[in-house]
Amino acid sequence: MHLHVDEEITFRRLEILLVFMETGNLARAAEKLEISTVSVHRALHALETGVRCALFRHEGRNLRPTEAAQALAEVGREVLRTMVDGVRSTREVAGYSADRIRIGSLYSLTHRTIPALVMGIKLRKPDIQTELILGSNADLLQKLRDGALDAAVMAIPKEASDVESQALFEDDILFAAPVGSRYAAQNEVDLSACAGERFVTLKEGFVTYSGFLDAFEVAGFTPNVVMKTGDIFSLMNLVSGGVGYTLLPGRVRGVMPQRVQLIPLQPKFLMRQTIALNFLRTRERDPNLLALLAVCRTAGAELA
Structure with a gap:
């Protein structure tokens, strides 16, 4: 009718x-x-x-x-x-100005960054409920576009014109080795000299995995990856257990197993991640996101 x-x-x-x-x-x-x-x-x-x-x-x-x-x-x-x-x-x-906000995050950001943002948004909007969803960069970006997330704290996605980003801090990628390894006494690791080593890494879709591949492309060889895992904490435990070496972002220092050591790479191998709050441009006037953006601008300097 x-x-x-x-x-x-x-x-x-x-x-x-x-x-x-x-x-x-x-x-x-x-x-x-x-x-x-x-x-x-x-x-x-x-x-x-x-x-x-x-x-x-x-x-x-x-x-x-x-x-x-x-x-x-x-x-x-x-x-x-x-x-x-x-x-x-x-x-x-649609999640717009609701009484909850769904935030996606990389596993490695749950130690310091996410608690700071959650506490900040609670202070600004005490009645809002926060839901945390963890995943890889690729997972979080897809959930953002599907409307399953309101915002995602992760690396700035490449070639994503539909996404707006508010940078929080930059993070260097470092060489991770068991304590007492033959690299322990080195001030900087020459990645090109590691061709004979075994490596462990995150699965495809994680920004740290992308940085891992980029660094070895500069080193000029394909690393011998003996195992891949789906979260960064398992990855650190594999390094601690001597399964292989890897590359990790500096932000995991506070949660690393005691038997894992982070060593800087030589400058030519240096890879850097920009961690940001990411959200769809169509949501840029959402009051909840505006409040979260204000928290990010305040917290960014403290998290750097």
């Missing part, structure tokens, strides 16, 4: 009708709506055109609503209330 309402009947004009019915006067309605009396009069006349019947009668210079106007006002009030509820529900389904 096709439903049609005359184009002269709009939400704004129904709102003007309700205010006029409440105030009973063109001038008072105009003052409350912050528009001119002429605009109020035109809106009421347009509604009469749309419903094709008289809604008001003239008594001198005043307009008096008819029973038809009362009926339209009653329906209009219900229509506006339903639409306001519908817009609110729609925004909540």
Whole structure:
């Protein structure tokens, strides 16, 4: 069944009708709506055109609503209330200005960065509930685009014109070895001299894995990867157990096993990650995200 309402009947004009019915006067309605009396009069006349019947009668210079106007006002009030509820529900389904915020994060950021951001958003918006979802850069980016996340704290994605990013800090990639290894006494590791070593790494999709490949491309050889894992904490334990060497971001220092040592790479092998808050450009006016952005701008200097 096709439903049609005359184009002269709009939400704004129904709102003007309700205010006029409440105030009973063109001038008072105009003052409350912050528009001119002429605009109020035109809106009421347009509604009469749309419903094709008289809604008001003239008594001198005043307009008096008819029973038809009362009926339209009653329906209009219900229509506006339903639409306001519908817009609110729609925004909540989309995660826009809801009472919760879904933040995605890399595993390596749960030690220091994520707690700082969660505490910051709690201080700014005490009633908001925070949901944390962990994954790789690739996983988080896809969830962001699917609407399963409101924001993702991860490396800035490449060639993602639909994503807006607020940088938090930069992180160097370092050589990770068991304590007491033959690299322990070195101030800098020459990665090109490690061709005969065994390595462990994260799976594809993690930004640290991308940095791992980039560094070995500069070194001029393909590393002998004996095992891959899906989280950075398991990766550090593999290094601790002597399964192989790897490359790790400096931010994991605070959660490393005692038997793992981080050693800088020679400058030519240096890889750097920019960690940022990422969100879809279409969501840039979301009040919850604006609050989170403000937290990031404050926390960024402390996290660097």
